[in-house]
Amino acid sequence: MPGLRNTIRELRAERGMTQQELADAIGVTRQTVIAIELDKYSPSLETAFKIARVFGVALEQVFQYEGRRK
Amino acid sequence: MGSLSYQERSLWGSLVAELVVYLPYFVLNLHRANSINKVAGTIFSIIVLQIILQSIIAAVTRHRMKDERDRLIQLRGYRAGYLTLASLMVLGLGMLWFHSSRGDFPIHAGFVGLHFLNVFFGMLVISDIVKTVTQIVAYRRAL
Secondary structure (H helix, E strand, O other): OOOEEEOHHHHHHHHOOOHHHHHHHHOOOHHHHHHHHOOOOOOOHHHHHHHHHHHOOOHHHHEEEOOOOO | OOOOOHHHHHHHHHHHHHHHHHHHHHHHOOOOOOOHHHHHHHHHHHHHHHHHHHHHHHHHOOOOOOOHHHHHHHHHHHHHHHHHHHHHHHHHHHHHHHHHHHOOOOOOHHHHHHHHHHHHHHHHHHHHHHHHHHHHHHHHOOO
């Protein structure tokens, strides 16, 4: 499991955005958004910045590094 | 199937095609004489079936895109497939050396040629199936 936590689900809920809408905005599949939200997949730096830009917040507000977890 | 991405659906299609074509081929030819025509027929069958299945999957899927996670999973699949192929090749060469040193193979060019055709074709098929299954497992585990 990657040691990256994120607040995408909360940020999406605040803005009433669906997973598909976020996926379309950042150019990935809905399944990839699901995997990122579940902390199963760490996105590339480019995708991480795109997500932060869509929500209009700093990268650190979306992703937090908590070290390597088992 | 509604929650599956286009890439994952495509992989399931490939797996179905591989099992439908390769399984009967190897079960039926296990203890029978093989021929170039049978291998060519099998390759032709898998190509035709893949075209049909992939066309259907593409027609019923709205979002047909490939992203960074798809590419990562694809690489994992190819790595698993390559390692399987390399391992089988080493095993095959070892067995060839073992049987040759014991004099098990009759020195008959036609027989040895068909035997190698079957063995190497089998290695390619197993590697391909391992590649596909690895990718499907990665999608099912979210990565």
